[in-house]
Amino acid sequence: MESQPVRSQPRLDPYVDRYAARTAGMTASEIRALFAVASRPEVVSLAGGMPNISGLPLDVVAGAIGDLVTQHGATAMQYGSGQGVPELREQITEVMRLEGIEAHPDDVVVTVGSQQAVDLVTRVFCDPGDVVICEAPSYVGALGVFKAYQCDVVHAEMDADGLVPAALRQAIASVRASGRTIKFLYTIPNFHNPAGVTLSAERRAEILDICRAEDILILEDNPYGLLGFDREPLRALRADEAERVIYLGSFSKTFAPGFRVGWALAPHTVREKLVLAQESATLCPPQFSQMAISAYLAAHDWQGQIKQFREMYRERRDAMVDALADLMPAACRWNVPDGGFYVWLTLPPGVDAKAMLPRAVTARVAYVPGTAFFADGFGASSMRLSFCYPTPERIREGVRRLAGVVEAELEL
Numbered sequence: 001m002e003s004q005p006v007r008s009q010p011r012l013d014p015y016v017d018r019y020a021a022r023t024a025g026m027t028a029s030e031i032r033a034l035f036a037v038a039s040r041p042e043v044v045s046l047a048g049g050m051p052n053i054s055g056l057p058l059d060v061v062a063g064a065i066g067d068l069v070t071q072h073g074a075t076a077m078q079y080g081s082g083q084g085v086p087e088l089r090e091q092i093t094e095v096m097r098l099e100g101i102e103a104h105p106d107d108v109v110v111t112v113g114s115q116q117a118v119d120l121v122t123r124v125f126c127d128p129g130d131v132v133i134c135e136a137p138s139y140v141g142a143l144g145v146f147k148a149y150q151c152d153v154v155h156a157e158m159d160a161d162g163l164v165p166a167a168l169r170q171a172i173a174s175v176r177a178s179g180r181t182i183k184f185l186y187t188i189p190n191f192h193n194p195a196g197v198t199l200s201a202e203r204r205a206e207i208l209d210i211c212r213a214e215d216i217l218i219l220e221d222n223p224y225g226l227l228g229f230d231r232e233p234l235r236a237l238r239a240d241e242a243e244r245v246i247y248l249g250s251f252s253k254t255f256a257p258g259f260r261v262g263w264a265l266a267p268h269t270v271r272e273k274l275v276l277a278q279e280s281a282t283l284c285p286p287q288f289s290q291m292a293i294s295a296y297l298a299a300h301d302w303q304g305q306i307k308q309f310r311e312m313y314r315e316r317r318d319a320m321v322d323a324l325a326d327l328m329p330a331a332c333r334w335n336v337p338d339g340g341f342y343v344w345l346t347l348p349p350g351v352d353a354k355a356m357l358p359r360a361v362t363a364r365v366a367y368v369p370g371t372a373f374f375a376d377g378f379g380a381s382s383m384r385l386s387f388c389y390p391t392p393e394r395i396r397e398g399v400r401r402l403a404g405v406v407e408a409e410l411e412l
C-alpha cells in the first residue's frame with residue numbers, strides 16, 4: 001500500500017471548556033496574521049503602522065540611557081509608582097500643552113503604550129453588554145480591547161471632516177432605544193487610524209455639545225496629533241472639556257514604540273480608578289523606559305525631532321498619493337491625509353479587499369483589508385494603506401503592484 005502524505009491536523013485545544021467566556025472575543029487581529037507574510041523582504045508592506053524610527057538620534061538616546069544606568073541605575077531598575085514617574089508626568093503636561101491642554105501632572109497616569117490605556121479605561125468603565133460608540137472604521141487594537149471586555153461596539157459614520165455629528169446623534173438614540181447603556185464614545189480626532197481624516201474644528205465643538213447634552217464620556221485617543229504635515233496641531237477635545245474627556249497620548253509615534261510608554265489624562269476620580277487598575281495589571285509601568293524618555297526629553301530638542309518626523313512622513317504621504325493618482329484604476333477612491341500614517345482606499349464596486357489579499361501577497365504587496373476596522377463585518381471594499389515605513393521608492397513600487405492586482409480583479 002502506498003503511504004499517504006501526513007497532513008497536519010488542526011490541533012484540538014484540551015482546555016477549551018475551561019476558558020472564561022470573554023476569551024471568545026479574543027481573536028488574532030487581521031494585522032497580526034499578516035505580519036509574517038508582510039515582513040518577507042520581497043513584499044512591499046503597506047500593511048503595518050510601524051513608525052519609522054531610523055531618523056532618531058541614536059547617539060543622544062544611547063547617551064541618555066548610559067547616563068541613566070550609571071547615575072540613576074538604582075532607581076531606574078527598581079519598581080516605581082503605579083501612576084508613573086513624577087518628572088515624566090510633568091513633561092507630559094508640556095507635550096499636551098501643544099494641543100491647548102492645561103493639566104496637572106497629578107491627573108496623568110503613565111501606561112504601557114496608549115494601548116494599555118484603552119484597556120484600563122475599558123476595564124474601569126465597561127461591563128459585558130455595555131456599548132462603546134466608535135467611528136466607522138476604527139482602530140483595530142481598540143476594537144480588540146472592547147471585544148475582550150465583551151462590549152458591544154456601535155459604529156457612527158465619518159466623512160472627510162471626521163465623525164459626522166448627525167451619525168453620532170443617531171447612534172446614541174438607537175442604542176438608548178434598545179435599552180442598552182453607552183459607556184463612552186471612542187474617537188481618534190487627528191489623522192485617524194485607519195481613515196486618515198481629521199475632525200474639523202467646528203465639528204469638535206459640535207461633538208462636545210452633543211456629548212454634554214447626552215451625558216456621554218469621550219475617550220480621545222490621540223497618538224498622531226503632533227504629526228500634522230501642513231499645520232499646527234488642532235486643539236484637543238480635552239482642551240475645551242476637562243470633566244467629560246479622558247485623553248490618551250503616546251510616545252510611540254513621536255519618539256519610539258519600543259519603550260512602550262503612553263498615558264491617560266483623566267478627571268481626578270477616574271484617574272484614581274485607573275491607577276488601581278494599573279497596579280493590578282502591572283504593579284507599575286516600566287520605570288526604566290519612563291526615565292529614559294524623561295532624560296531624552298530633557299536633553300534633546302524633541303520638538304525639532306518631531307518636525308523631522310513630520311517632514312519624513314509628509315514625503316512618504318506624497319509618494320503614496322502621487323503613485324495612487326498615477327497608477328490606480330480610475331474607479332478607486334482614496335483620501336489625502338494631512339498627517340499621520342494612513343490612506344483609506346475604496347475599491348471599485350464588487351471588488352473584495354479581503355478576498356483579493358492572497359493575490360496581492362502573491363504579487364508581493366500587502367495591505368490591511370477594511371473589515372479589520374469594523375466590529376460588524378463592514379469594510380469589505382476598502383483597505384488601509386500605510387505610508388510610514390517603506391521608502392518613497394518602495395511605496396511607489398508597492399502601489400504599482402497593487403494597481404496591477406486591482407486591474408486583474410476587474411478583468412475577472
Ligand code: PMP
Pocket residue numbers: 049112113114115116139141188193221223249250251252257261262
Ligand atoms: N491608538 C491608535 C489610534 C493607534 O494607532 C495605536 C498604535 N497603532 C495605539 C493607540 C497604540 O499605540 P501605543 O500602545 O504604541 O501607544
